[in-house]
Amino acid sequence: MEQQVIIGIDIGTTSTKAVAFDSGGKALFQFAVEYPIISTRPEFAEQDPELVFTAVLSTLKTVVELVRKGEYQLQGVCFSSAMHSLIAMDENGRPLTNCIIWADARSVKQASSLKSSVIGHDIYLHTGTPLHPMSPLPKICWLREMEPDLFNRTSKFIGIKEYVFYRLYGVYRIDYSIASATGLFNIFTQKWHTDALEVAGITSEQLPEPVPPSFTFRYMDPDCASEIGVSASLPFVLGASDGCLANLGSDAVLPGDAVVTIGTSGAIRVTADKPVTDLGERIFSYILTPDKFVLGGAVNNGGIVLQWFRDNFYGSETEAARKKDEDIFSLLNAEAASIPPGADGLLFMPYLLGERSPIWNASARACFFGIHFTHTRGHFLRALMEGIIFGLYSVGNALEQTMGPVKAIYANGGFSRSDLWVQMLSDVFNVKVHLTNTTEASALGAALLGMHTLGMMEKLEDAGKLITVQRTFTPDPSAHEKYRKSYALFEKLYPNLRENLDDIQHLSGSGKPEA
Structure with missing residues (x-):
């Protein structure tokens, strides 16, 4: 009997990576394609959405071929993606802009103005997204003020994952997790937030339809399916954001468990059963699933x-x-x-x-x-x-x-290859730091979410059974002092x-x- 596998694909800031996992959570095959960050001005940071889409097709095609050669049974694909991206689309489904990514700082003025206002504070308390140039809300405000002609020609404001799925399936859908990082989505009602839309000067019809991360597509564009080498009916699970899925892929789901990631940037996150915001606006509160939330800071x-x-x-x-x-x-x-x-x-x-x-x-x-x-x-x-x-x-x-x-930290990202740096983390926080059996936590988190959605795993809580701690670093009291x-x-x-x-x-x- 063929062994079942699922592909977790992670659309990142500088590359897209596809990883095939077996039903036990073991990584079997992986392939990545890099793409550049475009910076035409010092404060601009963009990607070519077509290059990212091509990278998704290429990574999937390569890994699908490896799965087929290994005589595994591919059950489906689930997506992880970087947050905070923005693409303006015209009424014919063509991009009017590049993909403006989280690192873009052009909307400093708009973010600052919002952050110092009463309405801005109220928007944060409802959306859980700190007011900063990273998020789509101030980016849209910038487009409205600085590119009014382009703004008025925009039919839809979407992110990079929504662009990929639009190219594959011809519809605009956004998962609750990515939506919760836009500054436009009410994390308590899980609907677009009216006050934030009014500040942005847009309507909910100009945004994708929000759906749970388990939302599954099954009727792909035939040309895309042929390019990837899969049946058009193969289930594609929309998935969630990379940071939230990294917590799932690290098994940091209990109170007091935190994930620290240091790659190009860094983050610390914990998982909670309800959304929580901070009166000081210091932390984010994003959605993993409708009843699981990830809080922290990047x-x-x-x-x-x-x-x-x-x-x-x-x-x-x-x-x-x-x-x-x-x-x-x-x-x-x-x-x-x-x-x-x-x-x-x-x-x-x-x-x-x-x-x-x-x-x-x-x-x-x-x-x-x-x-x-x-x-x-x-x-x-x-x-x-x-x-x-x-x-x-x-x-x-x-x-x-x-x-x-x-109470405990699970570490991942490039820094986890440095014993010195991981020990430093343990000594500063004065808690044990665990390294698990995967360095691709976001891709694994996507695969685990996909397994649960497609019936390969009965309960999402069972994901922890597939993740093992391989090394633990213990704090040194003298260094901590x-x-x-x-x-x-x-x-x-x-x-x-x-x-x-x-x-x-x-x-x-x-x-x-x-x-």
């Missing part, structure tokens, strides 16, 4: 900061490592490990690319503090790695004030320096920021 500055430091301060070593086919990050880890916790009093405020949670200031900037004659390049590297963790810890503190203490003292100073830096950071931007010629 930071802009994760592994991309380490990459920046590598490229600018380890240039010759990086080139030498490439010639020898060696891993430059092994060298970086070794050098950082030679410096004691706390980096001998050197602190790094990691807002190299502005920041989302908990300060929600797209114009924030980074800085090293406490530089001394005795500090070496290794100290700066260590302080940088610690600063990224401190940034996540500040989000964790806001989350704990809302949801209660974090050093970090406790360092963090006490770290958390004062941004409030004390904010006005000066605004001034330094003005001196640099970038102008006075507005958020």
